[in-house]
Amino acid sequence: MDAIFHERQEGSLCAQHCLNSLLQGPYFSAVDLADIGRDLDEAERATMAEGDINSPEYLRFIQQPSSNMDDSGYFSIQVIGRAMKVWSLDLLPFGSTEAVEANIHPEREKAFICNFKDHWLTIRKIGRQWFNLNSLLTGPELISDTYLAMFLIQLQKEGYSLFVVRGTLPDNEADQLLNLIPVIQTIKPRLLSDLAQQQTPASTSTSTGESSSGKRLVSLEDLHNALQASQSSEARGTARGERLCSTLKSDNSQGLADAMKLSMQGMGDPSVDEKVDPEDLRRKRQAFFDRQQNQETRPSQGQVDSLQGEGHNTPAATHPHSQVQAGQPVLSEPTPEETNPQEPGAIGHSLETKLFANDDQMTEEAMLEIAIQMSLGGTQKLSSVSGTELQPQHGNGS
Structure with missing residues (x-):
């Protein structure tokens, strides 16, 4: 689609855009068309002067402005026809007898030029596809062969005058490329007027510092000021950190002692802070x-029951670490705590x-x-x- 030559509307130069879209190149400028318009005006004036130059008709004619062009950039069909003669191209009215075949099979033609009031547009076949090259659109609009006839009828109903282009159009890169690779258009172009209306509220809100959603926009100046504030804050923080480090180095001993004292107080050791009576x-x-x-001296209930059942009443039996044998004295064995007093616990x-x-x-x-x-x-x-x-x-x- 980018290979197709398409000019967007500038001022009232729609005739210039129409011709260049038809020829697929910037072949004509406004100056070129203005020269053609002046030549036509001189030719018409010379024709009127063949009669009586003092006649009321001639005097009225020379007082009227040019019918072929004006200061806004408008050019008449005569100017467009004279410009097309340079490329050996002819314009035929769509309803003429010479264009009957175009009414029956419009897809067999090469191009159409349409005019409504002061606006001109081109419908042309590029490769094997038809395109609406209206300068009021954001880009070329693909038209299928079946829709072409209906589109021309719609333009006639809207008041457009249609002209069939006959002759050999100049070769162009887009025509050669689309003959090999047809175009598939997924998004249709929009009217420039609709696009301008959509952008106007956004630009108005931007000038007031707010977006279309009501949120305030951030300008480059705001970002610059915020960056400077961040850098100054970072510099102050760095200076403060350096002063703190120097203070800590000078008071290292005192700070370490204070930290140890606070640590000892936080341990809650009763042998350090509490007094014992x-x-x-x-x-x-x-x-x-x-x-x-x-x-230790009181026997358990199980030992008492055992002694009463056996009929013994020997005090040594109550000792938990003694053994009683017949004919031997009672000896007390050392406990593990007494044999190993160095063992913790x-x-x-x-x-x-x-x-x-x-x-x-x-x-x-x-x-x-x-x-x-x-x-x-x-x-x-x-x-x-x-x-x-x-x-x-x-x-x-x-």
Whole structure:
């Protein structure tokens, strides 16, 4: 479709566009057609002057404006016909006797020129297809052979005067190309007037800074200002970051100490911030030992039932770590906590019962440290306190 020569309307130069579309090239300009129009005016004036130049008809003729052209760019059918004579082409009225065949089989012709008031347009066959080359359209419009006759009848009903073009049209690239590859048109061209009406509201809203949808458009000046503001903001942020880095470097030691202090406070270690009352811890510890001793010395219900059933009432049988044999003394086997006191978590109920039965053997500092370790979950070793090894207290020679 791009190979087809088509001129869009400029001013009132539709006659120029019509001729160039017919010849498929920029063969005529407005100046060329104006020269042809002046030649026709001179020829008509000379014909009228053959009679009496003082006659009222001649005087009236020379006072009238030219009928072949005007200042707007309009040219008459005589100008178009004279221009076509240059290419040995003739124009025949569509209703004349010479054009009867064109009325019956219009698809067999080569081209038509149509005129309505001051507008001219060309309908031409390029390759094996027909096209409407109206300069008021955005581009060539494909017309099928079956629709061509109906289209010509429609133009006549709208008031157009039709002329059949006879003669040999000049060769052109579009004619050769479309003979090989026919055109398939999916989108029909639109009228330039409709396109202008659609663009006018958009241009009006653009001048006010708003689009057709009501949204404000962003101009290049707005984008430039926004870019400058972004760059200045980025520069200020960079300077602020550099000042912060220099401050941190100068106060590195103090900042590190403050951070460590805050970290220690956030840990919530009771041994750091909280004060411990030694008397309160001693009472709690003594009460805990008393409960443990009561649990160790009191036999379970199953052991009592077993002893009553066998008829034994030997106190040694209540010891959980003793074995009684006939004719042998009662021996107490060491517990795992006593054999491996260095093992973590070795503080059991039996060891806690034996440790520090008498508070007088403990120093104040040892009692405080034991109480702190017990409050932390009893997971640390109690084998030594302040460099002094603690021994279990044996009562009554046991």
